[in-house]
Amino acid sequence: MTAYDKVMAARDANKPTSVDYISNMFGDSFIELHGDRRFADDKAIVAGVAMLYNMPVTIIGIEKGRNTKERMERNFGQAHPEGYRKALRLMKQAEKFHRPVLCFVDTSGAYPGIGAEERGQGQAIAENLMEMMTLKTPILTILIGEGGSGGALALAVADEVWMMENSVYSVISPEGCASILWKDSTKAPQAADALKLTAQDLFNLGVIERIIKQPQSSNDMAIFESLKLLISRTLEKNSALDTEELLSARYERFRKIGRVD
Amino acid sequence: MDLFSFRKPKNELESTTPGEQQNTPFVPEEMWKKCPKCNTMLLTTDLEENLHICTKCRHHFRMNAKQRIEMLADSETFVEQDADLESTNILDFPSYENKLEKARQKGGKESVICGKCNIGGIPTELCVMDSDFMMGSMGTITGEKITRAFEYATANKLPIIVCTVSGGARMQEGIMSLMQMAKTSGAVKKHSDAGLLYITVLTDPTTGGVTASFAMEGDIILAEPDTLVAFAGPRVIEQTIRQKLPKDFQSSEFVLQKGFIDAVIRRNKLKKTLIKLLRIHGYNKGEKQ
Numbered sequence: 028m029t030a031y032d033k034v035m036a037a038r039d040a041n042k043p044t045s046v047d048y049i050s051n052m053f054g055d056s057f058i059e060l061h062g063d064r065r066f067a068d069d070k071a072i073v074a075g076v077a078m079l080y081n082m083p084v085t086i087i088g089i090e091k092g093r094n095t096k097e098r099m100e101r102n103f104g105q106a107h108p109e110g111y112r113k114a115l116r117l118m119k120q121a122e123k124f125h126r127p128v129l130c131f132v133d134t135s136g137a138y139p140g141i142g143a144e145e146r147g148q149g150q151a152i153a154e155n156l157m158e159m160m161t162l163k164t165p166i167l168t169i170l171i172g173e174g175g176s177g178g179a180l181a182l183a184v185a186d187e188v189w190m191m192e193n194s195v196y197s198v199i200s201p202e203g204c205a206s207i208l209w210k211d212s213t214k215a216p217q218a219a220d221a222l223k224l225t226a227q228d229l230f231n232l233g234v235i236e237r238i239i240k241q242p243q244s245s246n247d248m249a250i251f252e253s254l255k256l257l258i259s260r261t262l263e264k265n266s267a268l269d270t271e272e273l274l275s276a277r278y279e280r281f282r283k284i285g286r287v288d
Numbered sequence: 289m290d291l292f293s294f295r296k297p298k299n300e301l302e303s304t305t306p307g308e309q310q311n312t313p314f315v316p317e318e319m320w321k322k323c324p325k326c327n328t329m330l331l332t333t334d335l336e337e338n339l340h341i342c343t344k345c346r347h348h349f350r351m352n353a354k355q356r357i358e359m360l361a362d363s364e365t366f367v368e369q370d371a372d373l374e375s376t377n378i379l380d381f382p383s384y385e386n387k388l389e390k391a392r393q394k395g396g397k398e399s400v401i402c403g404k405c406n407i408g409g410i411p412t413e414l415c416v417m418d419s420d421f422m423m424g425s426m427g428t429i430t431g432e433k434i435t436r437a438f439e440y441a442t443a444n445k446l447p448i449i450v451c452t453v454s455g456g457a458r459m460q461e462g463i464m465s466l467m468q469m470a471k472t473s474g475a476v477k478k479h480s481d482a483g484l485l486y487i488t489v490l491t492d493p494t495t496g497g498v499t500a501s502f503a504m505e506g507d508i509i510l511a512e513p514d515t516l517v518a519f520a521g522p523r524v525i526e527q528t529i530r531q532k533l534p535k536d537f538q539s540s541e542f543v544l545q546k547g548f549i550d551a552v553i554r555r556n557k558l559k560k561t562l563i564k565l566l567r568i569h570g571y572n573k574g575e576k577q
């Protein structure tokens with residue numbers, strides 16, 4: 028597969044979404060919690076609490092929707108500031124009750140609209156980056172489709188970031204990059220290569236910790252079961268660390284990217 | 289949405305129509321600058337003396353990093369840090385080297401200059417982004433220098449002032465550029481947790497990944513008049529919603545009204561305001577707090 032094939036696969040409307048991951052791994056134990064307590068409930072982000080085997084966890088996922096109706100409702104997984112603020116509220120709640128946070132990311136980016144700008148899209152993302160860096164509980168983020176820029180990073184300041192094998196993570200869409208740099212959005216495939224946005228690229232660059240085998244459909248239970256086990260082992264391991272150790276490793280995880288000696 | 293969203297400089301947008309200047313006597317072009325707001329022709333020497341503010345309508349022209357440092361730091365107190373750090377083509381991105389070369393020919397080495405100085409005699413760490421270098425885009429070295437500046441300020445218990453100007457992330461550095469948002473935010477948080485003061489000064493334009501990280505993380509956020517402050521830039525939004533945006537949408541006056549910045553400060557009052565704020569937070573002449 029070329030890099031651009033991966034971009035297409037990451038955008039495939041039939042692949043499992045956050046809601047599928049949550050229902051397949053957490054079933055009935057998941058209770059959805061709504062709202063940012065400031066403005067609204069952003070349906071582009073689905074969040075709540077659940078049991079991971081015997082461990083309570085907070086789950087936050089960007090949801091694109093599984094059919095046309097859902098996609099409209101979910102704003103195609105493009106969150107507004109209230110979505111990022113809901114996420115932060117529930118992360119703070121997780122910190123208070125000492126349970127780890129699990130994030131699923133699947134977005135072309137934070138929504139670029141009038142309301143989003145009026146309500147401080149930049150401020151909301153910035154606050155998440157800053158607060159997640161010192162959140163005193165383990166955070167694990169999994170990119171399950173598109174990881175579009177700041178809107179994805181706002182849920183990915185984590186102790187570990189994993190990517191599904193056909194997901195992508197990029198500072199800009201290949202189309203956007205091609206049209207800005209070469210005034211020609213049909214050169215998106217070349218831009219996709221140049222941006223180094225595949226899971227393998229990011230693993231080689233030291234930006235992610237793990238590449239996960241892709242579930243082929245939303246009822247590929249064997250893969251969900253093994254992913255669940257892997258998540259649980261990782262969160263258990265990180266929960267056993269003392270807070271200072273956890274946070275200095277998280278800081279170092281990002282500090283080392285682009286460090287010059 | 290992508291983080292590259294800056295609009296064209298205002299003076300390019302409002303280009304002169306041919307014939308409009310026919311009555312102006314001939315003078316070398318570089319001696320005159322036309323104010324994009326009121327169309328007055330201004331002598332560049334007058335502009336320089338007046339902090340690059342239009343003498344007629346007070347429009348704030350862009351200043352580069354060196355000019356801004358000269359304006360804010362007490363004379364001959366600025367000691368640059370990490371001046372030797374330079375961007376390289378880490379991802380082998382096509383023709384990035386040429387772009388860097390061109391940017392360097394304008395005089396700067398990177399999109400931010402960091403250092404220690406005195407402001408009104410008060411020891412302060414100062415970072416100034418540079419619109420002359422790839423429109424202040426955030427590369428890994430930009431992020432590294434800003435991170436180091438915050439770490440230095442934290443270790444030395446210094447307040448820090450960051451003047452932002454940025455078209456957003458630097459796409460030629462791909463994901464490495466994006467990660468600088470998290471890295472700098474981490475360094476800001478440590479400085480903040482140490483009880484130290486961080487003041488942001490937003491200048492035109494502040495957009496994209498810089499807005500969505502350290503620009504919006506100051507204890508106090510100031511902005512110059514007529515400054516574009518945005519996450520997604522106006523063109524990106526207009527393409528998405530397929531309608532024209534109201535005039536002055538995302539101006540510093542607009543974001544002030546929406547509650548996202550503390551004050552809009554005219555350039556000629558900026559240094560005085562910063563000194564007052566530093567003093568109110570207990571920072572004094574020649575001593576560390």
Ligand SMILES: [Zn+2]
Nearest residue numbers: 323326342345
């Ligand atoms: Zn004027």
